[in-house]
Amino acid sequence: MKNAMQHTLSQRMTEFEKACRTADLKVTHQRLEVYRELVQAADHPSAEMLYKRILERLHTISLDTVYRTLATLEKHGLITRVQTIESQARFEAKMVCHHHAVCSTCGAITDFTWDSFDETPVPAVLGEWGKVSKRNAILEGICNNCSAKN
Amino acid sequence: MKNAMQHTLSQRMTEFEKACRTADLKVTHQRLEVYRELVQAADHPSAEMLYKRILERLHTISLDTVYRTLATLEKHGLITRVQTIESQARFEAKMVCHHHAVCSTCGAITDFTWDSFDETPVPAVLGEWGKVSKRNAILEGICNNCSAKN
DNA sequence: ATGGGTGCAAACCATTTGCATAGGA
């Protein structure tokens, strides 16, 4: 299990380096660490959260660089900015199709897959709107952790 | 058509006043104008956009009041903050179930209904996550306006 | 060697807050 995880991570880091070279982005220590941290995170962290985590390993990184890196990677489609009602931006590096369940109490965002939704055709009337390229479901509710705490 | 619209609007304003009294919120000129403007808007405006629009009619309103009003109305469930990847918050007063199509070029958000999605049961595995109370689909793509402009 | 990337500090933008006043109940 840990090996599988490690393997996947190093695979993703290799793909990342390749993608950087393709996009003419220099493979810097900072970019590697930002990406690595985001791949490993399951909680859709903000720039500040990522910064604090990376700082424990890489004492010289600055918050500005984290912001700049996130913007760059987003622009190149390597990471995604998550749709939220919150004021601070949150990110994810999971690029395979998935959806989000958001706890309205603690704000935690949980990933899940939903094949029957993915297969439901979009309403015909949307042809008048434009060309849909991506679809996401966002469920809202109270997570079991928060219910337990009452 | 205009009459129907007007009628619906005044109906909604009456409901709004009633809701304010129930919630022990004073029915002020400013609150009425913020709510009226948001009910009439189809474009999910930001606080600043609402402020500018209201200013044309009510020259004394301040931006702070718009922010405060939006926060208050949201807290009481009278309006909704829209999930976006943008830095400024956007709002809507449409409280009946609907979904959003977002143009990735111009950022416009268009409402639509999607019965087959509303009826699709959520994945069983979400029982382990918690209790879902609301579901939203967000479609992303390019609207016809933007495609036309090329 | 060279140009993009980084750190630092200052600027910026959206939003929030403290305080005295005004206006709805």
Next chain:
DNA sequence: TCCTATGCAAATGGTTTGCACCCAT
């Protein structure tokens, strides 16, 4: 009258930017 809501201005929090130096290519 009483207390909440407002306007003003200042503070805040998140994010961006200018500039000089550094480092991946």
